[in-house]
Amino acid sequence: MDMAIQADYPAELNQCFGCGQLNPHGHRLKSYWRGDEVVASFVPEPFHMAAPGFVYGGLIASLIDCHGTGTAAAFARRATGRERASLPPIRFVTASLKVDFLRPTPLGPPLELRARARGPAKRRAIVDVELSVNGVVRARGEVVAVQLPRSMLGQARLSFEP
C-alpha cells in the first residue's frame, strides 16, 4: 500500500480535524496517488446525515477541502521532485472553496474522491475534485489552495513522526 499524502506532513501541521493523521477526534482523511490523480475514500458515520438517508453537505465540503489541499501538496511535491517528509514543509491551506452539490448523496457507501491540480504550482494551486458514491458523481469542487502562510506556522519547530 502507498503512503498517504498526509503522512508527509510535519507532525505539528498534521493536526487538522479533516486530514491530520494525529487528530484523534477528526476524519484522518488519507489521499493517495493513483496514476495522474489523487484519490481518497471515506466511510461516513450514520450520524453524518443531512435528511435521513443522505450525507450531510458539510462533510462533503470538508472532505473536498482537505482532499484538495492534499492534492495540491502532492502535485507540488511531484513537480519539485522533493523527498518525502523533508523540510521546509509542503503544506497547503484553502484560500477559496466552491462545491456544487449535483445530486443527493446516499448515506452508507464509501465517498470516493478524485482530484487533479491544474498544472504544477509550488505556492498556489487550483484543484478540481469530484466526489462519487456508487460510481455516480454527487458533488464537484474547486479548491484554491495556497502554501500555509507563515502567520499560521507560528513558532512551531517542525518534525516528522518517527
Place this chain on the structure above:
Amino acid sequence: MDMAIQADYPAELNQCFGCGQLNPHGHRLKSYWRGDEVVASFVPEPFHMAAPGFVYGGLIASLIDCHGTGTAAAFARRATGRERASLPPIRFVTASLKVDFLRPTPLGPPLELRARARGPAKRRAIVDVELSVNGVVRARGEVVAVQLPRSMLGQARLSFEP
C-alpha cells in the same frame, strides 16, 4: 430569547449533523433573526483545528452552509407570512456553496455568523454569509439554497416536536 430558526424544522428534517436540533452527535447550530439579518454563534471545540491555534476550514464551510440554509428558510417564511412549525415544511438544502477564507480564524472565541438572503424567495435563495471572530471578518460565503427536493423527503410523515 427568540426561538431558533431550526426549531421550525419538522422532526424528520431536523436531523442534520450541522443544524439538526435532534442530532445528538452534531453541531446543533442555532440561527436567529436579528433585525433584517439572521445570526448565529458557535464555539468550536479545541480539536476543531487546522494548524494549531486556528479553526479548521471544514467547520467554517459547514457552519456557513447550515446557517445559509437556515437563513433561506427564515426569509422564505417571513416573505410568505407562514405560521411557525406549519406544513408543508420550509426546508432548504444547498445546491452550491462558495467560501472565501479571507484570513486565518483563531481557535477559541465564538464564531459569529450573520447572513441575508437576496430578495424574498420561496423555492430558491442566494444567501450571503459572513463569519467573524473578535469583530474581524474571517470568511465570506455564498450559499445557493433550494427547497428540499421531494427525492430527499422519501416516505417520511412529517411532524413537529411537542
